[in-house]
Amino acid sequence: MHTARAFRPLKFLALFLASLFGLCVSIPGWAFQTRVVSIPSAAMHRAFGATVVLPDDYARSSGATRYPVIYVLHGSGGNHADWTSNTRIGKLADRYHVMLVMPDGGRESWYIDSPFDPASRYETYVGTEVVSYIDAHFRTLASRERRAITGLSMGGFGALRIALDHQETFGAAGSISGAVDPRNCDDEPGIERVFGDPARHADFWTRNAIVEGASSFEHAHIALTIDCGVSDYFVQSNRVLHDKLIALGVPHDYVERPGGHTWSYWSNAIRYQVLFFATAFRHDGWRPFAQKA
Incomplete structure (x- = not known):
């Protein structure tokens, strides 16, 4: 990857040589298109x-x-413009020849179909309606082997939850700084609206916690990548999920890097996740990753 610091001297040198020798040169650049639909x-x-x-x-x-297509979900309090506003994610579309779709998941929906708020049906929306719209309006490879979903924080939880519940749709999934155990987030403003009271409806919280449903990945055949910063307050629950997946023999990519729950961390992590997905796409989804016998 060219960084801004490394790229500018190269560009100036190319232009200088072109003017000196009358050469016609092509300067590499990023020409991805961003649309809001x-x-x-x-x-x-x-x-x-x-x-x-x-x-x-x-x-x-x-x-x-x-x-x-890679679907990328925002975190709590965010919206569909978060990723393009805070990172250079668009460059990854050019680099790996993929489409990136960032749907709006509400401020505190947790991307679930809430039994406590009938108006909050974001799992159906993102996992079914958004995918159908994108396939109908853009030139996509409309198969699970060519679809991935990931997200940050609340979006990391949502991506894994949707991938497990829609295995016919997504062949790859990821999580960045994922809130994989919402029981640790019961003080998050608005979470009780969709999950219910944590005391009265503890079974619902537990049933939807990714760490409690790790065994669901055992036969899902999902190319899986999980990423969390060592200073992130969600790192311990991510380690628990990682350990459970290892015990179950579930193939997955797990990474911890220096950093916390910040855009600086997420903008770096998404580069590795898109590379992971692009590699999976080239090998029909999960085939590069050895399956448990």
């Missing part, structure tokens, strides 16, 4: 914005060319 939800009787990033060659390629 409105995606309707029949489940919630309204439409929500979504940010879609298309690789540069999407516009230049023939109508027969189709692309794999």
Whole structure:
């Protein structure tokens, strides 16, 4: 990857040589397209914005060319514009020739279909309605082997929850600084609206905790990557999930790096996750990862 510091001297040198010798040079750049679309939800009787990033060659390629899709979820209190506003995620669409879709998941929906708030049906929305819309309106490779879903914090929880509940749709999934045990987040403003009272409905909280449902990954055949900073307050629950997956023999990629619950960490981590997914796409989803006998 060219950093800004490394790229500018190279660009100036190329332009200098071109002017000196009359050469025609092509300076590499990023030409991805970012679109904001409105995606309707029949489940919630309204439409929500979504940010879609298309690789540069999407516009230049023939109508027969189709692309794999990575769905990237925001965290609590955020919206669909978070990733493009706070990171350079668009460059990854160009680099790996993938589409990136960032749907709106509400401020505190946890991407579930809440039994306590009938108006909050974000798992159906993201896992079914958004995917159907994107496949209908863009040139996608519409198969589970060419779809991935990931997200940060609340979005990390949502990505893993949706991937497990929609295994026919997603062949790869990830989590960055994921709140994989919402029972540790019972003081999060608004969480009780969708999860219910943690004392009266403790079984629902436990049933939906990713750390408690690790065995669900055993036969899911999902290419799985989990990433969390060593200074993140969610790192311990991520370690618990990692240990359970190891005990179950579930193939997965697990990474801890220096950093906390910050955009600096997330903007770095997403680069590795998109590389992971792009590799999985090239090898039909989960095939590069040895399965338990």
